[in-house]
Amino acid sequence: xxxxxxxxxxxxxxxxxxxxxxxxxxxxxxxxxxxxxxxxxxxxxxxxxxxxxxxxxxxxxxxxxxxxxxxxxxxxxxxxxxxxxxxxxxxxxxxxxxxxxxxxxxxxxxxxxxxxxxxxxxxxxxxxxxxxxxxx
Numbered sequence: 001x002x003x004x005x006x007x008x009x010x011x012x013x014x015x016x017x018x019x020x021x022x023x024x025x026x027x028x029x030x031x032x033x034x035x036x037x038x039x040x041x042x043x044x045x046x047x048x049x050x051x052x053x054x055x056x057x058x059x060x061x062x063x064x065x066x067x068x069x070x071x072x073x074x075x076x077x078x079x080x081x082x083x084x085x086x087x088x089x090x091x092x093x094x095x096x097x098x099x100x101x102x103x104x105x106x107x108x109x110x111x112x113x114x115x116x117x118x119x120x121x122x123x124x125x126x127x128x129x130x131x132x133x134x135x136x
Contacts, residue, residue: 031115046127049134050112053093057113060090097129104129 037047063083097104108129110116118126 032118033112033115036118041123042127042130045134045136046130049130050108053108053130053133054113056086056089056093057109060086063087093133096132100128100132101125104132108133 033042033047033050036042037044042050063086094105097108104125107118107122107125111118111122111126112130
């Protein structure tokens with residue numbers, strides 16, 4: 001038995017991976033958001049929009065005095081324009097979500113950025129926010 005086969009067998013024992021068949025080693029299965037994509041609860045454009053949004057937020061958090069692991073240990077290497085660009089990118093994304101529904105930003109942040117739970121009745125808000133971020 002090869003290393004990949006051993007890893008597949010081990011992943012098959014994990015409830016959050018077992019359903020994914022041959023894809024059960026995919027790193028996207030580590031997050032609830034990724035599992036939503038694999039189970040068809042969100043579309044590929046919605047998933048990709050969420051990944052882009054998370055990157056925008058996390059890059060912005062890297063330029064602030066956010067606590068670790070988002071902290072600014074390397075701020076000396078960033079130009080003021082880059083910091084401003086990150087802030088403006090995040091503000092633009094937040095404005096898109098606010099235009100859909102003021103609650104969208106909280107739901108999208110919790111699920112996509114922080115891998116928090118999706119509460120009852122929030123799937124419509126999540127998908128509406130992701131569709132707006134995708135440009136649909």
